[in-house]
Amino acid sequence: MGVKQEENYMYDTESAWSDGNKSLLCLKTGEWRTSRPVIDREKCNACGICMVFCPPQCIDDDGDYYAVNLEYCKGCGICAKECPRKAITMTPEGEYADDCPTE
Amino acid sequence: MTVQPNKFTKVLTGNAAAAHAVLRCRPDVVAAYPITPQSELVEVLAKFHADGDLDCEYVPVEGENSAQNVVCGASMAGGRAFTATSSYGLVYMYDTLLQTAGYRAPIVMVNVNREPPGIHCVYGGQQDMISTRDSGWVQIIAESNQEIVDTIIMGYRLAEDHDIQLPVMVNYDGYYLSYMAAAVEIPDQKAVDRYLAPLKDQPPRMTLKPGEATGCGSHGMGAGFVEYRKKHMAAMERVKAKLDTIDGSFQEAFGRSYGGQIEAYRCEDADIVLVTSGSATGTARTVIDAKREAGMKVGLVKLRLFRPFPVETLTPVLKGRKAIGVLDRSICFGWNCGPMFMELNAITRHIGIMPMLSFIDGLANMDITKDHISGMIDDIYKASQGDSYQEVTWL
Numbered sequence: 001m002g003v004k005q006e007e008n009y010m011y012d013t014e015s016a017w018s019d020g021n022k023s024l025l026c027l028k029t030g031e032w033r034t035s036r037p038v039i040d041r042e043k044c045n046a047c048g049i050c051m052v053f054c055p056p057q058c059i060d061d062d063g064d065y066y067a068v069n070l071e072y073c074k075g076c077g078i079c080a081k082e083c084p085r086k087a088i089t090m091t092p093e094g095e096y097a098d099d100c101p102t103e
Numbered sequence: 104m105t106v107q108p109n110k111f112t113k114v115l116t117g118n119a120a121a122a123h124a125v126l127r128c129r130p131d132v133v134a135a136y137p138i139t140p141q142s143e144l145v146e147v148l149a150k151f152h153a154d155g156d157l158d159c160e161y162v163p164v165e166g167e168n169s170a171q172n173v174v175c176g177a178s179m180a181g182g183r184a185f186t187a188t189s190s191y192g193l194v195y196m197y198d199t200l201l202q203t204a205g206y207r208a209p210i211v212m213v214n215v216n217r218e219p220p221g222i223h224c225v226y227g228g229q230q231d232m233i234s235t236r237d238s239g240w241v242q243i244i245a246e247s248n249q250e251i252v253d254t255i256i257m258g259y260r261l262a263e264d265h266d267i268q269l270p271v272m273v274n275y276d277g278y279y280l281s282y283m284a285a286a287v288e289i290p291d292q293k294a295v296d297r298y299l300a301p302l303k304d305q306p307p308r309m310t311l312k313p314g315e316a317t318g319c320g321s322h323g324m325g326a327g328f329v330e331y332r333k334k335h336m337a338a339m340e341r342v343k344a345k346l347d348t349i350d351g352s353f354q355e356a357f358g359r360s361y362g363g364q365i366e367a368y369r370c371e372d373a374d375i376v377l378v379t380s381g382s383a384t385g386t387a388r389t390v391i392d393a394k395r396e397a398g399m400k401v402g403l404v405k406l407r408l409f410r411p412f413p414v415e416t417l418t419p420v421l422k423g424r425k426a427i428g429v430l431d432r433s434i435c436f437g438w439n440c441g442p443m444f445m446e447l448n449a450i451t452r453h454i455g456i457m458p459m460l461s462f463i464d465g466l467a468n469m470d471i472t473k474d475h476i477s478g479m480i481d482d483i484y485k486a487s488q489g490d491s492y493q494e495v496t497w498l
Contacts, residue, residue, distance in 0.1 A: 010330060014335075016320050017318070017319045018317070
């Protein structure tokens with residue numbers, strides 16, 4: 001039976017500590033997403049409002065523009081709603097063949 | 104416990120005594136919000152800080168939920184943290200209480216027992232701590248102002264012990280202890296420093312550090328969640344023996360002992376036993392002495408440790424008695440009895456079947472008088488003689 005014994009412990013720590021340089025003890029919430037934000041760089045002027053409003057803070061400054069970290073983006077659509085230039089479109093996941101692309 | 108006056112003796116209320124104990128423990132961070140009947144504790148600590156006696160980060164928060172969040176964070180950053188609350192304040196920080204326990208942040212918190220919301224009342228009762236009994240905190244109940252001081256000091260030894268790493272809630276009765284002044288020996292600073300020094304020799308615990316990418320309490324991941332819950336439970340079980348050890352070393356250092364998890368009083372040859380906790384125990388001890396003089400073989404058990412519940416220590420003391428009674432200052436909805444009575448019922452398989460009587464007294468500061476306790480003992484005695492008895496009595 002699945003009784004947890006000390007010799008089978010997975011973690012060294014007493015509570016849910018994690019080393020952020022390796023991996024945080026986080027779910028890859030990107031798997032929950034049914035649609036993804038796609039940024040139209042023709043319209044985007046890199047104001048950063050999408051980054052400010054993103055609840056799980058998974059929009060990063062990639063230098064000239066902003067990029068969505070799709071490993072964690074749940075597809076809530078707040079960035080698209082808040083974008084003053086309507087540069088972000090929520091696009092159904094079914095249109096993408098891969099599960100979790102980074103670009 | 105009678106205190107022999109010496110140069111360390113002060114006449115202090117329970118609240119002021121608690122503040123003096125906290126001062127001696129040298130906390131790094133204190134965050135607390137005043138609430139009746141705890142306010143004086145916060146005021147005295149704030150004065151210590153304002154006068155420069157207490158060298159700590161003192162955070163005057165806007166409410167108890169923030170207070171608990173502040174001390175939880177401070178503790179996770181490696182500091183020694185203290186907070187204090189009561190009643191509404193305790194339930195206002197409920198979500199954070201669970202968080203502090205889950206993060207295994209070893210803070211010490213005073214909770215001055217008072218009736219929680221429902222029927223508004225500023226008076227004493229243990230319903231507040233009872234309502235948080237499964238929050239994963241260690242819960243200890245003090246009987247006297249001296250025990251408040253000593254339990255807070257012991258509390259840090261327990262909470263910060265590497266085998267434990269759990270938050271400790273030190274409870275004492277509102278009004279009866281919070282506002283009543285008594286002679287209290289405030290231990291010398293050097294003696295307290297020496298007593299807490301062994302904590303420095305322990306393996307370092309995990310802490311948050313500026314500039315390091317470290318997370319704690321993040322998204323519970325299936326099997327990991329189960330593992331951390333089991334570790335928390337195991338640490339809780341280790342508290343029992345550890346508290347006895349810490350109480351023993353406290354006696355060596357300061358000459359005072361409280362029996363660790365429980366105190367058994369005149370139980371050796373007792374046919375019947377009354378179980379109490381908190382300030383009512385002093386009254387009960389006096390009544391037990393009178394009953395003993397009158398020839399009744401009656402003993403008293405004071406519960407100090409309520410979470411974890413001291414099953415193994417209670418068992419040999421209660422096993423084989425003819426009847427026992429339990430005095431509760433709170434109620435257990437759904438079981439139609441007192442909560443401590445319910446918990447003792449749960450160890451029937453260890454102590455054997457016998458008449459067990461639940462007495463609900465002292466709600467909302469209603470006095471638990473000597474007459475009340477005498478009546479309880481008479482009821483327990485009659486039940487031990489085979490008479491029919493009422494299982495639950497409201498006084």
